[in-house]
Amino acid sequence: MHEESGDEKRKRVSVGIYVSCPPNIKGAIETIFEYGYHFLVTQLTHPNYTRILQKGKFPASIGRTDRVLKSSEWSRLVVGELTSHIDVDSEVEHIQENSKNLFLQELGFATHLSVPAILISLTKSNNIQLARILNDKLNSGFSYSVWINIPMIHPSRYSPIAEMEYDTWDWWNDFRTYCSYDKRLGIVLELPDIKHNVPTYELERWIGEPVKAVVIPTSFFLTNQHGKPVLSRAHQDIIKKFMSIDVQYIIKPDTEGDLSMYVRYLHFLGKKLYVQDTMSEFVQGCEDFLQNPLQPLTEHLETNIYEVFEKDQVKYDTYQNAVYKAIEAFPKENGKVPVVMVVGAGRGPLVQAVLNVSYTLNRKVKVYAVEKNPYAINTLIDRVNNEWNNKVTLINEDMRTYEPPEKADILVSELLGSFGDNELSPECLDGAQRFLKKTGISIPYSYTSYLAPLQSIKIFNEIKTNRPIDKSLLNCFETPYVVHLVNYYQIAPPQELFSFTHPNWSEKINNQRYKKLKFQCKQTCVLTGFAGFFETVLFKDVNLSIHPDTHTPDMVSWFPIVFPLPEPIHLTEGAAIEVSFWRAESEDKVWYEWCLEAPVKGGIMNPNGRSYFIKKH
Incomplete structure (x- = not known):
């Protein structure tokens, strides 16, 4: 697969092409490279080889010899599609058994060829047997990524004869839950046709998923006045959304025509739609990267x-x-x-x-x-x-x-941090106000933290798989992280949490806080933690903000802060999310504690600051 470097990374797009059983795979790769494509999606086995694998009798030949390509070509340029009619979840025992044998054989062949990814299509809601087989392989350490292919919108949602409607996100969510949210699992989404577009809120949920590629059939392209293929405005809007998470695109030819024009158009679209603003320039390379908040009182900044x-x-x-x-x-x-x-x-x-x-x-x-x-x-x-x-x-x-x-x-x-008070601005300014006149002005005058429920399997997996040797997994999930969020879905609007005002002339200053917040989930999704933001009033009507709705234009100083949960929580449409949040302190430290109270009750995270605290001295 393809990666761009330097300034072109976010302007160009990586485009593959689906070719079902090309007569000559070496020739097919040479041709698509001439057209400008970066990788080929094709079947690893060949339909000419009939494979009945009952009673453990494997045929000697299952497909092309691996020598048709160099190992470096198999490992970089080919995404291997597994046979689509395999049904390991069939209720007919002999079909299930034969399918399982075929499936295991193809997984083994993919390992032998060292392809970077395999493509598997989900065609129904029940995939527990398929998930179990793949989960076994994932846990035995095979090297390739698994791309799960599903439509963004299932045809049953607009079919006049469908007996029930399916949401393919549910299929995906069940599947990756069975596989314990393994980070090698990704999605390949099929673009819907122009008559059945994706609701904005569902599209935002897909942006919070590990989408590896979007499939675009050639029949979805329109023809402009110059006779060249173009996508409709609605399809362009979808692609623009996915540019933020750097997905790849797969052209699926289902019409006749010059295949080189589609890849040229997508490259053009990448440059046309991608907006290189101040923030995107500043954060390049920081996307979804976990950073520990600063300890400015005890560690000199560099x-x-x-x-x-x-x-x-x-x-x-x-x-x-x-x-x-x-x-x-x-x-x-x-x-x-x-x-x-x-x-x-x-x-x-x-x-x-x-x-x-x-x-x-x-x-x-x-x-x-x-x-x-x-x-x-x-x-x-x-x-x-x-x-x-x-x-x-x-x-x-x-x-x-x-x-x-x-x-x-x-x-x-x-002195403000990503959560307003998380770099001990209240404690510092309470101490410093000794030398402010009673009529004096503090800039900033006040600041308020906000919290919003978050779905980000990317962040969950980053925490789970990057545990420092000196920390337990629980320590890692009880630590807040400063993150430039990209691959995420914000489940509900942020709500106000804690406020501080300066100068604070109260006789007894207390910077400890507690608040319980309640959010409502508008669609089925997964809760992995909470994102924190802040707004500040510097003086009178002069404000700064990283709140998503009031973010100061072109300001890049602060990324959101994320308070994780130790396990993803499945949420149904309309579900209430309740969280209790504390700001606590002792003589030498300040820390946060948080606890999920609904839809399920969880343990109180970070009690007594056991995993994370901000030092006062």
């Missing part, structure tokens, strides 16, 4: 992390706008100069924002930069001497214990 933060001009422009409005609102009488303290100054982007405002408004500002990282202070000293004309006072101390010579009018910080 240059590369500061560098990533500082690339987000939108965030700093928004902060600068908030500082501008705050200083503009500061009274001018008696020649008072506002005192601005940037706490957690890092390498100085917020300090620069404050100075920019001072120049723009032509107003003097007294600026302090408080930063505990001694290596970042080294950078700040250079900027004070060579960029800022000694207009900034540097303080190399922890904001929670620093005793300033004067109090600030404006406190500016960027």
Whole structure:
């Protein structure tokens, strides 16, 4: 199969072609390569070889000799389709037995040829015997991927004579559940014809699945005014959705015509439909990659992390706008100069924002930069001497214990994490507000976390299969991860969880929280965890957000945070999802606990922060 490199990776598409039993497989591969295709989908055995495999008598020949291709060609260029009429779930015993023998033989032949993937079509709802055989093989460690071929919409849903309707997602979900969500299982979806398009909510659910390829029959192409094949707008919209998860495409010829035109059109479509925006450029290579949240109070950030933060001009422009409005609102009488303290100054982007405002408004500002990282202070000293004309006072101390010579009018910080409070912004700013005047302003003023139920088998499998040697599997599932989510389905809209406001002049500050949220599932799906987001009010009407509905355009600083569940939970349409969530703390740490309460009750995750916590010291 094909992978693009560099800038072309997300613009071009990988296209294969289905050819049923070509007379000459070597010639077929050479021809499709000339046309521009990247791989061939074809049967591994040949229908000319009749195979009755009862009583263990295997015929000597089952198909073409493996010598028709080099091993490197079998292992890169051929997806092997298994015989479609095999029925290991037949209720007729001798058919079931013969089918099982045929199926095992073909699986063995696929192993012998080292093909990268095999293609198996599901043709009915009951596939338990098929799943058992494949699950045995998956657990015995065979090397190829298994592609399960199903239509996006089953014909029974629009047939006037069908006695019952089938949802092929249910077929797929049952099958992969039997196989314990093995990561080598993927889907090949057949595009529906133009008269029977997929509802948007179902398409979003498919985007949350491990879709390996989409099959497009040539009869679905229209002819434009130049006599060239094109897809309808509705089909283009479907393909655009799947571009986010980098699926491949399989052309299935069911009409006459020049086969090279279809692959050329799909390459064109890839460039036409793919939008290379700021976010997609920034996150390339990070898709669905698990990152541990930062521990900024106990671990000094490194240059590369500061560098990533500082690339987000939108965030700093928004902060600068908030500082501008705050200083503009500061009274001018008696020649008072506002005192601005940037706490957690890092390498100085917020300090620069404050100075920019001072120049723009032509107003003097007294600026302090408080930063505990001694290596970042080294950078700040250079900027004070060579960029800022000694207009900034540097303080190399922890904001929670620093005793300033004067109090600030404006406190500016960027201590927010993907969940708002998960990098201990509340604790830091509660400590730092000692040196803020009672009339002073904190930027940010407030922030709120949000939670949404999530289906992502990709994330579930990433956690399950990448366990560090020093952690148990339970530890891994009790750890939240920062993830740029791509291959996922958000089951319901996010709901508000915890809020914090600064300054907080309460006599007894309490940053522990508890809340129970209830969501409703609008279609059958699988719950694998919860995705967390946040919104913040910096000052008055100046906001930043990673909430999916209010996301600040082109801002790339924060990815969502994911709180996993140890096992996927099957949800039916209309089911209630209830989760309890805690923010807890002790003298030296802060942690989250979460517990699924419906549709089934689960154990409380991460009790006492046993698997994950944020250190205070």
